[in-house]
Amino acid sequence: MLDTTVDNMIEEKPKIIARDVKVVYGDKEALRDVSLDVMDKTVTAFIGPSGCGKSTFLRCFNRMNDTIANCRVSGSLIYDGQEISAHDPVTLRARIGMVFQKPNPFPKSIYDNVAYGPRIHGLSKNKADLDGIVEKALRRGALWDEVKDRLHETGTGLSGGQQQRLCIARAIATEPEVLLMDEPCSALDPIATAQIEELINELKQSYSVVIVTHSMQQAARVSQKTAFFHLGNLVEYNDTGDIFTKPSDPRTESYITGRIG
């Protein structure tokens, strides 16, 4: 079947190639020699007990670790054929968007929240253009219908789940290629969580999504690839189905069966 081969080819193309990535905070080692390929148009989940370095690794991709004073990253991270450290952080972060654990909309209007990225990167030619970008981002963030009549009310007035979808819409308004999500549902109720998971499913049509989660059910529901971290090591990285049904490492097995965590 021609279709599946094409599909497979796209899936097999790595978006980010990490080799022997090591991160230290001061003299404390947080991540040890991690190597992994993040695939395009795929949802990759990072799981593992808390403090094992999932967020730290995620922050390497968009150089957010640069903003932490005593954090040092070594090893190789290739994005778009170039070392991430050689990319300009400003353009890099426009192409690799991030959604944080706690919804953090700007204390401005819903419209201005979404329009901020396109504005600073000069993505729109005029007001009508920007209106279009904002609407498209809010539609893809599955929030448009709920907020279209109150675009100029403040974003902090929305419910937690709406705020997080606003943050997702804000991140995708700059048309990134990769979307990093650090436990995006940990502050949300089950209904809002389901909405976000549905959204992630939509987003993988066009983006490569990397999601950190402490919920194995969530990883199983949304991701195609799963990486299991333990004490700063990448223990296992495989298709999600394989990780959950036939883990190759005993540590992975004990984690998914709930013996460590």
Added chain:
Amino acid sequence: MSLKARQSKEKRFQFAGLAAISIGLLCLVMLFASVLSAGLPAFQQTFIKLTFNLPADKLDKSGNRNPQEMKKVSTIGYTKVITEQLKLNLTKAGLEFDQLSKKELKNMISKEAPAQVRYAVLEDPSLLDREFEMVLLANGRIDGYYKGRVTKKSAELDVMVSPKQLELADQMKRAGILETRFNGRFFYWPDASDLRPEAAGLGVALLGSFYMVLIVLVLAVPLAVCTAIFLEEFAPKNRFTDLIEINISNLAAVPSIVFGILGLSLFINFMDLPQSAPIVGGLCLTLMTLPTVIIAARASIKAVPPSIKAAALGLGASKVQAVFHHVLPSAAPGILTGTIIGLAQALGETAPLLLIGMVAFVREYPSLSPEGIFEPATALPVQLYNWTVRGDPAFVERASGAIIVLLVFMITMNLLAIVLRKRFERRW
């Protein structure tokens, strides 16, 4: 401890707290009562309304109404004419004044009046030889008589006023020539010499204070905000920045007079700026206000959740963009509140201004152009101090009036700060 003992301990504590608050409130009430009762009369003044028909042969000897030549007639010449006019007015009203000496009659009217009339005539020479009405200040002692400061009994011992003058004043009041009413000039007239408290006003002081607050606003706020942003967001955390931080807190606790000494040696002796000028006062007050505003600005910048900055950085904003687009606007209400409190502090500060010569007697308004900040002026609190040390009780009354004006400014500014804080308060 038994439950009962615990409860009674709690009761005692509550009672102590209530007592403390009551004492505080009582003191506040007493303060306001004394300031208001002493100061409110300053907003009233006793005036004498006269119908003038000024003789041109005395005030314009050349007769061609040329102000240049009319200037030759001094205020002494005008004093004589005014006294004559007063007599005519009294006669017309059917009042007796023979029992008063010439000097007593002359002194019914303020020593400021001749200058006032002379100025009006030189402005408009056509006033001569025709009837017009003019309202003149009454002598300060007569004014004091209607405010309870002077009595007929005290007048017997007073060289400045006699019971006969007060008797005439009463008659003039009944005839409608003399009245005590609101005196707007208190706010815009300049200071006056010791002999004419009735003419003294806050004009120069208000203008000087306004200039200085403006200078503080223009200099201290940008400096303080930039310092705060740099220290909070950009400066590396090392010994040197720690030292700067500690010193800023220390500066906030330095007695204000020290800033006066610094201003005297730096701005006047070294930089050769003029004495008594708002520019020097403004610079001293800027130095004094800076630490306060820096500390307030840093606190409000620190209070902005880091997640906001992270969100901006995550979208590809540069550090400067993140700070100026998001952190600063969120911190702005707090910075504004700190600024207003700093300005109120600067407005009420006296000590450093005494040292740089702003205590001088200034009767000329500084100009309204920007050069005005280099011309001599006084300031509200200094003017107030100045009046309290003069002998005449009329000046003490005016000082209390000035306190009310100062307090009104202070309360307004602090209320503004509170309103802004309430209005922009954010819950994250």
